[in-house]
Amino acid sequence: xxxxxxxxxxxxxxxxxxxxxxxxxxxxxxxxxxxxxxxxxxxxxxxxxxxxxxxxxxxxxxxxxxxxxxxxxxxxxxxxxxxxxxxxxxxxxxxxxxxxxxxxxxxxxxxxxxxxxxxxxxxxxxxxxxxxxxxxxxxxxxxxxxxxxxxxxxxxxxxxxxxxxxxxxxxxxxxxxxxxxxxxxxxxxxxxxxxxxxxxxxxxxxxxxxxxxxxxxxxxxxxxxxxxxxxxxxxxxxxxxxxxxxxxxxxxxxxxxxxxxxxxxxxxxxxxxxxxxxxxxxxxxxxxxxxxxxxxxxxxxxxxxxxxxxxxxxxxxxxxxxxxxxxxxxxxxxxxxxxxxxxxxx
Amino acid sequence: xxxxxxxxxxxxxxxxxxxxxxxxxxxxxxxxxxxxxxxxxxxxxxxxxxxxxxxxxxxxxxxxxxxxxxxxxxxxxxxxxxxxxxxxxxxxxxxxxxxxxxxxxxxxxxxxxxxxxxxxxxxxxxxxxxxxxxxxxxxxxxxxxxxxxxxxxxxxxxxxxxxxxxxxxxxxxxxxxxxxxxxxxxxxxxxxxxxxxxxxxxxxxxxxxxxxxxxxxxxxxxxxxxxxxxxxxxxxxxx
Numbered sequence: 001x002x003x004x005x006x007x008x009x010x011x012x013x014x015x016x017x018x019x020x021x022x023x024x025x026x027x028x029x030x031x032x033x034x035x036x037x038x039x040x041x042x043x044x045x046x047x048x049x050x051x052x053x054x055x056x057x058x059x060x061x062x063x064x065x066x067x068x069x070x071x072x073x074x075x076x077x078x079x080x081x082x083x084x085x086x087x088x089x090x091x092x093x094x095x096x097x098x099x100x101x102x103x104x105x106x107x108x109x110x111x112x113x114x115x116x117x118x119x120x121x122x123x124x125x126x127x128x129x130x131x132x133x134x135x136x137x138x139x140x141x142x143x144x145x146x147x148x149x150x151x152x153x154x155x156x157x158x159x160x161x162x163x164x165x166x167x168x169x170x171x172x173x174x175x176x177x178x179x180x181x182x183x184x185x186x187x188x189x190x191x192x193x194x195x196x197x198x199x200x201x202x203x204x205x206x207x208x209x210x211x212x213x214x215x216x217x218x219x220x221x222x223x224x225x226x227x228x229x230x231x232x233x234x235x236x237x238x239x240x241x242x243x244x245x246x247x248x249x250x251x252x253x254x255x256x257x258x259x260x261x262x263x264x265x266x267x268x269x270x271x272x273x274x275x276x277x278x279x280x281x282x283x284x285x286x287x288x289x290x291x292x293x294x295x296x297x298x299x300x301x302x303x304x305x306x307x308x309x310x311x312x313x314x315x316x317x318x319x320x321x322x323x324x325x326x327x328x329x330x331x332x333x334x335x336x337x338x339x340x341x342x343x344x345x346x
Numbered sequence: 347x348x349x350x351x352x353x354x355x356x357x358x359x360x361x362x363x364x365x366x367x368x369x370x371x372x373x374x375x376x377x378x379x380x381x382x383x384x385x386x387x388x389x390x391x392x393x394x395x396x397x398x399x400x401x402x403x404x405x406x407x408x409x410x411x412x413x414x415x416x417x418x419x420x421x422x423x424x425x426x427x428x429x430x431x432x433x434x435x436x437x438x439x440x441x442x443x444x445x446x447x448x449x450x451x452x453x454x455x456x457x458x459x460x461x462x463x464x465x466x467x468x469x470x471x472x473x474x475x476x477x478x479x480x481x482x483x484x485x486x487x488x489x490x491x492x493x494x495x496x497x498x499x500x501x502x503x504x505x506x507x508x509x510x511x512x513x514x515x516x517x518x519x520x521x522x523x524x525x526x527x528x529x530x531x532x533x534x535x536x537x538x539x540x541x542x543x544x545x546x547x548x549x550x551x552x553x554x555x556x557x558x559x560x561x562x563x564x565x566x567x568x569x570x571x572x573x574x575x576x577x578x579x580x581x582x583x584x585x
Contacts, residue, residue, distance in 0.1 A: 216450045223436050223447045230434035232398075234448035235422030235500050 028335055032299050039306045045186040047309060051302035053194045056201025059297030060256040061274050062281035063208060063290050064249030070288030071225040071245045074133065074148040079278060080271025081159040082250040085124050086117040086257025087266035088163070091172045093117070094261070110177040114200060114258045121254020126247035128155065133246065134239055156271075164268045173265020193262045200259045204252060205294055211248075212290065221245055225288070273317065277304075280320035283327055286334025296335065348407075349374040349504055349535050350395065355404035357390050364390040366559035367404065372504075372552075377526065377536045379550030379567065383579060386556040388539040389431070392506050395537075396428045397421045409503065425453045425503035431512055433489035435481045441468065441492055442477035445499045452500020467499040471525055487518050494525065498534075505529065507538040511545050523549055547571060555579060 039047035061083060068076050094113040101109055132151060140147055178192035212218040223231040224241045231238055256274065257264070264270050281300050285292030300320060308316040327334065348371040357365040365387040372378045380388050393399040395406055397418035406414045408426060416424075427448075436444050445467050449460035458466070468477055471491040475484075484492065490510060497505055510526075511519055519542065526549055530536055540546050546553065546567070553570040555563040557579045563570045570576055 219443065219447050219450060222439065222443075226436040226438055227434050229398075229430060230436055230444075230496070231447070232418040233422065233428055233430075233434065233500075234496060235419050235451040235453065236447070237417075237419045 028299065032302060035306050036302055039302075039309070043309050044188065046188040046190075047302070047305050049185065049188050049190055050194075050305040051298065053190075053198045053201075053301075054305065055298035055301030056198050056205070057256045057260055057297075058274070058277050058281055058301050059294040060201055060204055060252045061278040062285070062293040062297050063205065064252035065278050065282050066285065066288055066290045066293040067208075067221075068246055068249040069282070070290065071221055072133070072148075072242050073145055074152065074246075075145060075287075076249070077149065077152040077275065078156040078159065079249070079253050080273075080275030081156050081163075082121050082125060082253035082271070083257035083264075083274045084159070084163060084266060084268070084271040085121050085250070086254030086259075087261055087264060087270055088167065088172065088257075089117040089120040089254065090114065090258030090261040091174065091266050094174060094177070107178070110196060113177075113261075114255055117258030118251045118255040121257075122247040122251035124254075125250020126243055128250070129243045129246035134243065137239060137242070156275075160268045160271075167266075169268060171265040171267050174261055176262045191262075197259045200255065204255055208248070208252070208290070217241075217244065276317070277320055280324050282334075283324055284335055289334065292335065347374050348372060349409060350537070351405075351407040352391075352395065353405045353407070355391065355394060355401050355406065357387075357394050357399060357401050363559050365394065365401070365556075368556065368559075368561045369404075370554055370561070370564065372535060372537055374503075374535050375530065375533060376551040377530050377538065377549050379546045379553040380537060380539045380556065381541070381546060381553060382556035385558075387559040388556055389508055391556065392428070392508055392537070392539055396426060396506055419451075422451075422500055422502075423453050425501065426506070427452070427497040427500045427502035427504075428506035429490070429493040429497050429508060429510060431509040433486070433493040435484070435489055435492055437482055438480075440478050440480055441473060441475065441484075441495075444481055444492060445495050448496045448499040453502070456501065463501070464495075464499050467495040470498055470528070471495045472521070486513050487522075490514070490522065491525075494529075498529065502534055504535045504537065507536060507540075509539055509541060511540055511542040519545055 036048055036051070061079060064082075065076055065079050068074050090113050093116045094109060097112055098106070098109040132155070133148065136144075136148065136151070176191065176193050177196060180192050182189040182191045183195065184190075210218075212222060220231070220236050220241050221244075223234065223236060224238055224245075228238060231241075253274070257266075257270070264274075277300060281296045282293055284300065285296035300323070303319050303323070304316050307319045350370075350372040352368055352370045354367045354369055355365055356363065356367055368387075368391060380391065382388055390399065394401040395408075397413075397416050397420070400415045404414070405412055408421065408424060411424065413421060413424065436447070439447075442464055445464040446460055449463040449467070455463070465477065471494045473491050473495060474488065481489075481492065494510075507526075510522060514522070523545060526536060526538075538546075538550070550567045552565065553563070553567050554561055555570060555573075555576050562579060563573045563576050
């Protein structure tokens with residue numbers, strides 16, 4: 001293809017997508033707003049408050065998923081197990097640290113806990129990338145997506161069973177990070193732990209955004225996801241950037257796992273739910289679209305809280321799955337999809 | 347002094363020998379042309395030198411170091427940069443961001459801040475738009491200039507250009523040729539694979555001609571251009 005055609009295609013494609021994407025986005029946002037308003041009118045503002053808290057955390061897990069797919073073209077079905085890595089590290093750190101620092105410094109224990117979980121998640125993720133995906137990058141060129149998909153499912157099974165072997169099937173959780181009484185916003189009592197979770201989600205997402213937008217590393221990550229040949233030519237060590245990307249993504253999931261420890265105790269299968277919710281979010285947003293994943297995280301969470309209140313909590317997981325089916329049938333590129341180009345297929 | 351040497355460089359694809367024991371020496375500060383009919387192995391040779399493909403045999407010596415089989419990003423850090431026949435921009439970045447990536451990650455800085463380096467490179471290639479222009483709206487000539495700017499931002503000592511003139515109209519060539527002369531005069535050596543004869547004759551100090559993977563001529567441009575073997579390779583045998 002001539003360069004002219006290629007350049008024109010980029011331009012035309014983006015305009016076309018813009019024109020055709022408006023209506024579904026508006027529709028979805030309108031439905032979301034309607035659910036939020038009706039839900040609030042009938043059940044009170046806690047629908048929105050809970051939606052925000054859960055949404056912030058789903059956004060974290062999903063943003064990591066989107067990042068890894070956008071940059072490395074890996075559909076990561078082991079993301080839930082990094083959530084588990086976070087829950088476990090969170091549990092081990094908090095139960096050991098919390099009794100030792102008391103009094104005025106008690107507020108520091110949860111912060112230390114989630115930071116350690118973030119680091120452990122990044123380390124495990126980075127190591128896994130070097131040992132497994134790094135090797136695959138050097139050897140496999142064809143059927144990359146399918147191969148890595150199967151490998152991540154395998155990693156997930158190994159990690160779940162490995163966990164079970166060492167730590168057993170007991171729930172390892174904590175009742176709450178903070179003992180202070182709930183605060184009241186708009187007449188809704190919100191546990192401090194939930195406020196904390198919302199804050200952690202907001203800080204982590206802003207941090208990720210700033211990293212991708214302004215940092216040297218973020219530029220390299222965007223460059224690798226947009227054009228590998230160009231990135232190589234600019235002196236970027238692609239494999240290193242991909243290892244770091246995977247580490248960041250795993251770290252985000254682990255951070256989410258540790259932050260939600262009061263709600264999701266560590267046990268072998270704790271990662272299943274975050275994984276499927278995150279996939280719904282990513283499919284709704286469009287694969288590889290990190291910014292869209294954040295918005296979609298809040299949308300899905302709002303639908304979940306409303307479903308759980310109005311229909312029943314056993315239906316909470318049905319909604320994401322039903323949404324996956326509808327989205328894939330009607331709009332397979334996702335709401336904000338912009339035809340993400342694969343890293344290996346350029 | 348030669349900035350780049352290839353010694354008996356060979357690359358095979360199955361039974362096909364794409365590059366067959368090619369030995370070259372490129373003088374520092376010159377523009378070196380690599381020409382030959384389609385399928386002669388020019389691009390493969392370039393890829394082997396630039397680390398995009400691994401040669402099967404022979405050595406590549408760049409700045410007195412054996413760089414045979416070194417990955418592209420390491421070569422970039424040593425001062426070897428390249429452009430492709432089809433520009434490879436980052437489609438969802440702005441012009442300045444694209445160039446900034448190379449300024450950040452190219453060969454070690456000489457004290458110039460990356461942003462300043464990136465701006466200088468854009469000015470050097472006379473990039474015609476504001477630096478915040480999105481890459482997705484640029485035309486071919488602008489993309490080629492951007493590719494050049496990005497290559498320059500990594501502070502190369504040697505620049506490999508693969509068919510820079512391809513896809514351009516004659517009227518657009520002059521300005522690009524001027525930029526290439528300016529690049530050479532700033533002390534950067536250039537190896538260019540090219541088909542446009544006028545550009546080659548106007549720019550190159552020396553030429554090497556490949557045909558079916560083998561080097562059939564190598565010397566000062568005027569001599570090589572008049573070589574009967576070269577004329578035959580391009581036009582076929584005189585009957």
